[in-house]
Amino acid sequence: MHVLLVKTSSLGDVVHNLPMVTDMAVMRPGIVIDWLVEPAFADIPAMHPAIRSVIPADIRRWLRAPWDRGTWRGVQALRARLTKTTYDLILDTQGLAKSALIARLARGPLYGPDRHSAREPPAAAFYTRGLPMSRDRHAVWRNRMLGAGALGYPLPETMPDYGLAVPPSGDTGGPxxxxxxxxxxxxxxxxxxxxxxxxxxxxxxxxxxxxxxxxxxxxxxxxxxxxxxxxxxxxxxxxxxxxxxxxxxxxxxxxxxxxxxxxxxxxxxxxxxxxxxxxxxxxxxxxxxxxxxxxxxxxxxxxxxxxxxxxxxxxxxxx
Missing domain, CATH: 3.40.50.2000 (Glycogen Phosphorylase B;)
Known part of the structure; x- marks a missing residue:
């Protein structure tokens, strides 16, 4: 199964999606996951061993200069990269109109939070299927709910496993x-x-x-x-x-x-x-x-x- 995850920003929100990726890898062995993310945060998904490919999308810069020639070149390059693959499932956990529109550039059924759960309810109109999330639970659990609903496995009730593999950086000189x-x-x-x-x-x-x-x-x-x-x-x-x-x-x-x-x-x-x-x-x-x-x-x-x-x-x- 080949999945595209769309979670572009911010740093904390990107981190909050990592346990969902771990769940997917455990519950669906052999799954291939690509992640669409802002370049500033691309190092985070790259440190998770279940992510095959990190796809940078400079959406913030594009929105600041929508008529700039570089913006159109960037969007066209992203579209060309995304359409090389037909995904079994595209999951937008951002729940914003801009993330849903970007996710629509890819090929495959697009899932995301339903209109009662999305941060911007109109974003749900772009999804092939909207999924419910509990607003009363922590963001990590809401993301895990989305993953379980999209891929059809029972929601794990274990503590979140962020799954990061990070080598130490040099000698820090004591505790x-x-x-x-x-x-x-x-x-x-x-x-x-x-x-x-x-x-x-x-x-x-x-x-x-x-x-x-x-x-x-x-x-x-x-x-x-x-x-x-x-x-x-x-x-x-x-x-x-x-x-x-x-x-x-x-x-x-x-x-x-x-x-x-x-x-x-x-x-x-x-x-x-x-x-x-x-x-x-x-x-x-x-x-x-x-x-x-x-x-x-x-x-x-x-x-x-x-x-x-x-x-x-x-x-x-x-x-």
Whole structure:
């Protein structure tokens, strides 16, 4: 069976689709899966051994410049690539009009969330078959429901298996915590003073603190936090997702705000504490065996709460 999965963005949403891919590979041995995704996130599906081919689609750039000649060339090249294969099933888990339209470029029956489940209900009109998803469950479970419904196997009730295979990236110089301090919205950030106090407490327990960043603004924020923590804190240089994943895979723990890299850390099996200030962790929190979510809408978890959560995961103590 040859399946095309359409999940283009964002990083956390892409990570939330990985357990569905693992389910498909287990429940339908021999399945061949291609994944259509934004180039910025292509490294994520490429790290899953069940994915045969990653197909980049620069949809965000195309939408910013719809009349640009490069946009039309890009769409034509994508169409040419997609139509080389007749798929047994195309599954759009994005549930948006733009993802459904792009999925329509491929050959094969197109499945996706029904109009009661899709993020944009009109997208369901493009599907050969719409599938129900429970809005009350976590995004990982909603995606697993889609996969089970599309391929006709019972929904596994096991903990999600993200299935990533990531080699470590070099010597990190002893046990460390990777701290995801940056995110897409200011309302999701944790106060820099909180990061400073948490980092100092972890340093006293013998951990280094590594802070990744994805932009100049985030690097400047990381520099302020490392200065507040002092010796043993390091603002990492900007790097690609695959290389950063190799660093994350070696971390003793991960602590972070609501950002895709936090979900990647949990997917890589790192003990993870999520700090939520402006989103609902019941819907999109970290979902893994060794993970704790703190906070929620209009909240601000304290440093002591984060340290207590780490202690529950067997790391250090809350004192």
């Amino acid at each position: 460390f915590c990777i701290a995801f301090h940056a995110t897409s919205r200011a309302s999701k950030l944790w106060p820099p003073g909180h990061w400073g106090m948490l980092g100092q407490a972890l340093r006293r327990q013998g951990f280094r603190i590594l802070l990744p960043s994805g932009s100049a603004r985030e690097q400047a924020a990381a520099a302020k936090i490392t200065a507040a923590i002092g010796d043993g804190a390091l603002a990492l240089p900007r790097t690609g997702i695959r290389e950063l994943a190799g660093v994350i895979a070696q971390a003793r723990m991960a602590v972070g705000v609501d950002t895709g890299l936090l979900h990647l850390a949990a997917a890589l099996g790192r003990p993870t504490v999520g700090i939520f200030r402006d989103s609902d962790p019941a819907q999109t929190g970290v979902l893994a065996r060794d993970a704790v979510n703190l906070g929620g809408l209009r909240s601000c978890p304290t440093v002591d709460e984060v340290r207590a959560a780490l202690a529950r995961l067997g790391i250090g103590d809350a004192a």
